[in-house]
Amino acid sequence: MSSTAFEVKAYPEMWESLNMDVPRFDKARQMLGEVYAKMYLSQLNRPKNMAYFDDLISEIFGGRIKEMLDSKKSGKPVVGTFCVYIPEEIVVAAGGICVGLCGGSQGPIPDAEKILPRNICPMVKSAYGFKAGRLCPYFQIVDFVYGETTCDAKKKTWEILDRLVPTYVMEIPQMKNKRDKTLWMEEVRDFKAKVEEVCNASISTEDLAGAIKVINDKRRALQRLTGIRSANPAPISGKDALLIEQIAFYDEPVRFAQKVNALCDELEHRIANNEGVAPAAAPRVMVSGTPMALPNWKVHNLVESAGAVIVNEESCIGTRYFKDLIDENTSDIDSQLEVLTDRYMQIDCSCFTPNDERVDQVLKEYKDSNAQGILHYSLQFCHTYNIEEIKIREACEREGIPYLSIESDYSPEDVGQLQTRIEAFLEQIQG
């Protein structure tokens, strides 16, 4: 696909029927296409199997929405989420679609700032703005949003968002004691009941077993991709891998896993032939921290434009989403919910205290990915990640790992400074 031919396809009639702000959204669509062509299609020696993901981006506001609308017609709900703590297996078990909603661009932030305070996380503002400005087709088709209590900005914004779209909240505890699991388990049961109510169906053991398998397979495919990225020279760019991790929240899970596995087959051939997207001498950087929601490619683009390659994302849109699987060897619904809750409790989000397992996980991923330095990324006003950064930094100092911490949002105004800091970090890695 040549970069001039690429566009994110327009579906104005469908958008109109979804009550979107079509003229404004159409501008955003064109911009996304231009940015994608510039940042993605210009990359050299891309794997052929990225074509599927390119197509998915060109249909992200069209084809994929149509699929979801068709599913809705058969009475299956679309559930919007904002966090890897919401168990998508339960939605899939009920035949529904779980979608991670938009919150990665600057465009809708002014819409959010008409009502929300300015000094809160850009992801929360962006997400709220997408709904308030009617600028996201996914937001327009969800039956309801299931939020959580992972941070103050989110949990209070849900109260305001509920005025625009039905928003339920799962209480995520902040510690991992036995009593916290009891609470969590009850929340998982409430979520199941809500999904069953909307689907007008009850979830059987077989349904849930099937869904657990489907989502485990999706996570296994992503684990496989992560393992492959440890090869040097890197067989795939960090930008492409991040894109796949972002698309994991939008795409149909069975098809997605197949496509990721097909890509991995190709990448394994590349490794066998010692082929890569960057020279073996290119600095290898691991990213750790807050999620980079589609289309937030700012840091990856800066790092890779400077000649380095990103080999891992320790993030919710990254390994935190897929490193843990659910035990598939259970035979009744209660034990299924039990192992499901166990799996979700292993997620090492900075909203927990203490959360030292994350520090160990970061060091483990650093070694596993054959990285040469860690870039910690925190969204502005993300207090928990920003403070936990201290422990990550100390661990890197202890281990002698080159380390750079940056705090940023979606605006382009700090790109010059970030570029200088990132290039200096790469100079430091190269000695």
Place this chain on the structure above:
Amino acid sequence: MQVGIDLGSRTVKVAAMHNGQLVDHQLAESGFDPYGQSMAMIKKYKAEKIVATGYGRHLAQEHFAREVITEIKAHAIGARHFFPNCRTVIDIGGQDSKIISLDEQGRVVNFQMNDKCAAGTGRFLEIMAATLGFRLDEFGPAALESQNEATINSMCTVFAESEVISMKNRGIPRKDIARAVHLSVVNRLVNMLSRVGFGREIVFSGGVARNPCIVHMLHEWLGETKVESSPAPDMVGAIGAAIHAGNC
């Protein structure tokens, strides 16, 4: 001859070196056309190699520079040229402030740099000097004359300016306000320094190293630690780039 050029946010600096000795240097406003300005400055040299640094380094690479290095690396090399044993460099330029930590061989091992806001930068001092009606070269000496403690709390340039205006309107003498402005920059530097860590000798580069009040306050804060202003502090980045041109 090797040429280093530092396309900074406010000024363009050029250093020409021959056999490791500085043979010529120039400094001019970046203006609205830093590329044109750079070309005018370098045309007089018969350079074997040109290495660029500073915000405009990639622009220079598109047109004439063989290689680019970041300001951080350039200042590290330049500071070691004057102080061969230094392990910590403070550089305050027009748009940002940096603390650079070096190993024994002079390699960068860690650095801190301000985020997108202009607080604690040369630009911040410029704006505050203008708000108080000082020329930039008078600003530091005037602040040094003040004996009165006053503080500004805001680190943000925009809010700090409002704070300065309200201080003026409370009748606080402008020298005292100038002192408070300098103190706020130094407080910020000390925070950054304590994050990176520092040894017994710190080299201060960048245009702000010529401000006597900042240097004096840093001395007071750091006690035992020696703070040396680099000779020709504006030129340190360009000199570092020129030295790098001789080595690459």
